[in-house]
Amino acid sequence: MKKIGVITTGGDAPGMNAAIRSVVRTAIFYNIEVVGIVEGFKGLYEKKFISLNSRSVSGIINQGGTILKTKRFYEFKNKQVRETSYQNLKNENIEGLVVIGGNGSAVGAYLLYSEFNFPVVHIPASIDNDVYGTDYTIGFDTAVNTAIDAIDKIRDTATSHERTFIIEVMGRDCGNLALEVGIVCGAEIVIIPEIKFEIDKIVEEIKEEEKKGKKSCIIVLAEGAGKAEDLTKILKEKLPDREIRYTVLGYIQRGGKPTYLTRKLATIFGSKAVELLISGQYGYMIGLKGEEIIYVPLVEVVNNKKLPKFEYLDIIQKMSI
Numbered sequence: 508m509k510k511i512g513v514i515t516t517g518g519d520a521p522g523m524n525a526a527i528r529s530v531v532r533t534a535i536f537y538n539i540e541v542v543g544i545v546e547g548f549k550g551l552y553e554k555k556f557i558s559l560n561s562r563s564v565s566g567i568i569n570q571g572g573t574i575l576k577t578k579r580f581y582e583f584k585n586k587q588v589r590e591t592s593y594q595n596l597k598n599e600n601i602e603g604l605v606v607i608g609g610n611g612s613a614v615g616a617y618l619l620y621s622e623f624n625f626p627v628v629h630i631p632a633s634i635d636n637d638v639y640g641t642d643y644t645i646g647f648d649t650a651v652n653t654a655i656d657a658i659d660k661i662r663d664t665a666t667s668h669e670r671t672f673i674i675e676v677m678g679r680d681c682g683n684l685a686l687e688v689g690i691v692c693g694a695e696i697v698i699i700p701e702i703k704f705e706i707d708k709i710v711e712e713i714k715e716e717e718k719k720g721k722k723s724c725i726i727v728l729a730e731g732a733g734k735a736e737d738l739t740k741i742l743k744e745k746l747p748d749r750e751i752r753y754t755v756l757g758y759i760q761r762g763g764k765p766t767y768l769t770r771k772l773a774t775i776f777g778s779k780a781v782e783l784l785i786s787g788q789y790g791y792m793i794g795l796k797g798e799e800i801i802y803v804p805l806v807e808v809v810n811n812k813k814l815p816k817f818e819y820l821d822i823i824q825k826m827s828i
């Protein structure tokens with residue numbers, strides 16, 4: 508293998524830059540040329556290629572976002588668009604591709620591999636931690652820490668004013684981010700999309716907590732389960748004597764300096780991805796199971812849904828007595 512490409516696609520996640528750096532430097536270590544594809548699959552379709560060397564990735568291990576830029580590019584669902592993209596790779600003499608991104612990126616990577624037999628390896632990167640086959644995605648730990656920081660601050664107001672706070676976190680249709688944040692922020696209630704919530708149960712829980720002397724309450728709501736604004740309105744009607752407020756954390760969860768765990772995962776995943784391509788093993792996602800780095804066939808990744816850690820709900824309930 509003489510030349511490979513690296514691309515970041517879908518939503519940006521902290522640690523993408525650390526992964527790009529690792530891919531580039533590992534490839535150069537093995538005397539392989541690296542081409543950066545700018546703006547995700549859109550850039551692949553539009554031939555936006557740049558040459559990367561060891562210095563192009565200097566000083567980015569600590570930066571959020573992605574130096575290669577990224578786009579949501581729904582047109583990649585179109586076979587004709589993928590055909591052109593594949594031809595662009597061939598014309599550029601790119602012999603292997605490392606795709607860094609979340610679930611949508613895994614699907615794109617899988618299609619390039621399965622339809623054109625193109626050598627592809629996927630690195631899971633998403634703040635949602637919703638990619639099947641890996642315990643953690645790059646960026647998740649950073650997003651959790653960002654949310655912790657924000658909720659710790661909100662707690663000051665919740666306690667001082669004896670208020671109920673609903674905090675909406677990202678995660679698309681997956682509750683992993685909400686659960687992880689909820690368990691470490693000491694939330695009384697966590698609402699996730701995988702379990703239909705009953706408003707009367709939540710009201711009961713808040714009343715019970717009040718009886719136990721808890722005057723403030725933190726509810727973490729996953730965006731996929733509903734809108735904080737709507738839930739606040741409903742709760743205000745049911746609990747007119749309580750002061751209820753909400754905060755949507757939004758995009759602050761996507762940005763910022765990657766944490767220790769995010770950088771470490773990104774650096775190891777990036778290096779392993781290149782080594783997998785060199786060894787002729789294609790169509791895999793690099794993943795983490797416990798302490799072990801694993802290679803998961805992309806066909807499994809794209810055909811399964813990652814389930815949240817439901818057992819956390821039980822612990823959260825026990826912690827709120």
Ligand code: F6P
Pocket residue numbers: 518579609633634635677678679730761
């Ligand atoms: O997948 C990451 C994520 O931030 C989700 O949590 C969120 O639902 C979505 O992306 C937002 O997408 P966009 O950046 O396209 O608005």
